[in-house]
Amino acid sequence: MTTVSDAFALLALPFAAAAVFVLMHAYLGVHVLRRRIVFADLALAQLSALGATVAFASGYAATSAAGFGYALLFTALGAALLTLTRTLARYVSQEAFVGIVYVVATAVTILVVDRAPQGAEHVKKILIGSILTVEPADVAKFAALYAVIGVLHWLARRPLLALSGEGAPKGRSRAAVWIWDLAFFLSFAIVVTSSVTTAGVLLVFSLLIVPAVIGSIFSDQLRVVLLIAWSAGIAACAAGLAASYTLDLPTGAAMVVAQAGFLLLAGLAKILLFVGIEQRSRNRRITLDALAIAALIALLASSAWLMIVPTGDQPMLALVESATGIGPTRFLGAGERDAYESAARDLVRFQGEVDRLDALEKAARYEGTPLSDDEVRRIASYQKTFNEMTRGERFVQEILRAKAQTRARWIIGVPGMLVALAGLLWLTRRYWNGYLAIRR
């Protein structure tokens, strides 16, 4: 078994990298939100991934200087393209161009790596990243780079923030607006380019947007927004890493989902805690009602599903069974129940035999006298037989389960549906009362 110290030894570096990313990206995210270019920034992240891919296909490592150069070039081109399309936005919504850029960048990425070895792996890696295996030198590089960009942004905070807030502020020439826009996009491109190869497009996008949104939920003031965004972002990254460790999940994807989880919590906290007393109790009631309605609709749907196709997959029923420990044997006769349970026992026994033979063969690879080819063939044929028998037992279980579900069809389905309908009617009673009153 692994210990807590193992976990820390492994997760310290990814956490440090994530924290560095959050500090830079959440700040840029505030700008992105104010400029209303959320999807543009996803498109730019994908373009940066395309640049890294082109570098990869020409034989450069993604984290090398050449790799960075390619990625930066593509991102900068994308930024220029997006600035140009802003003038076209008069005729067609800019969203359309952003969408096209994103989809085409993704498709070209796939075309570029098509014949390269590791191509499919690379595409996946650029999406979900590899933050778990980040190296110490890389973290130091990110920290240094972001420190420089951070200082430059702090020095130029007035014009940059004014621009992000208003788009075309009064009292500034068009040239000045254009230059500051370019400066912003350039720094944005450098940041995204540096992080995409390590964190992946998904995580970079969520680090840009989610903490900034969480901050903006609670305040308008830049300082407060940033403080909240930074702490929420870092906490979410820690939660994602911890979940990835304890639940054995892929790290990048777990961190993205953790960000979303924190956003959900922040939203609930906002409507349940950070509003006036009266509003608060109203919101609490609405939330509870919404939860109850969702649960009742799920009950209604699965009761109906059980009645329509009793032998099909019944996800809700399976969930209840595994939560309560009450198996499908409840609706079986004594003989059938015995058959079901003996099938379960045999399944375990046969699997045990297969595993035992596996272990035997594996040990003989390097210990004692090696097995002859014929002995290996005999083991293989035993294992095939056991596997066939396992399949047979599983088939028996499935038949019995289908039988039990067919019997449960009306016994569970009808009451479930009635309870769900009654509950839904009661919860929406005010709406119905109003409707009936109007009819009268």
Added chain:
Amino acid sequence: MRAGLLGLVIGAAAQLAALLVSLPAAPAWAAVNVVATTTDLAALVSEVGGNLVTVESIVPAGVDPEAFEPRPGDLGKLRRADLLVRVGLGYDYWLDALVRQIDDKRLMRGGEANLDASTGIPLLEIRGQSVVNEGGHAHGVANPHYWLDPDNAITITANIADWLVRIAPAQREQILANRAGFLTRLEAARARWSTILAPYAGTKLIAYHNSWPYFARRFRLDVIAFIEPKAGVAPSPAHLARMISTGSKANVRAILHEPYEPDDASRLVARKLSVPMVRLAISVGSIEGTSDYLALFDYNVAKLAKALGARGP
């Protein structure tokens, strides 16, 4: 004059007709077109077939056959094929869909031109899944990396020779002589490889992907764990931590890595255990210097022995 011209025309036509009739028979040994799914099988086919065959592989060298997606050109290759040689065991599961598309009974599973090279191989790590397995992963019925045991090449080439003889019976002698020549070279090389790796019998290793059971059995190595928890799935941190702790407890001496898999996780485990990461070729042509079947083993054996010998046997 007219008659002369007509005669000329008729004469020319007759000559042309004669030429057309004789064309199919013209080369006494029209090369047999063989399509193999992987470069390894293609390499073995060309050892046995020599200049009697032309061989193409569907999966290019250096591309992961388990993550391969066929493309339209592959249909053309199959249409021209006189013989199709596949790994089987679910490794090249995408082949069935391709063959169904060109609707050629000969090439279908069990057809007269479809050779499953796993026939007769002593298989390792039998699994209970059906042939087309969950999630499109290619370890179906048993572990499919059987060509990485050089002794299995004896069985594989026997099958190939049988099938080639059936297609070109006139070339029987040549085909059998080719195979015998290959087996002589294989035998000599095999003795050399065993000698080189003999000092490392029982050595514990960790591999990225479960590619090595047949290789390990033949050369008496112990691959204790895999960095990839399921094929194609990136390792989670808990899994990596387990690798590192079991690896250091078992005194693992090297990390084996396939050239087309992402190497950051392997590098991390190697760094934490301070052992070398050895990039070995699982297919002919996947690394420079592995251009044929014997070269593949020459390369892998030398590379592994060098990595393990660096710290003394």
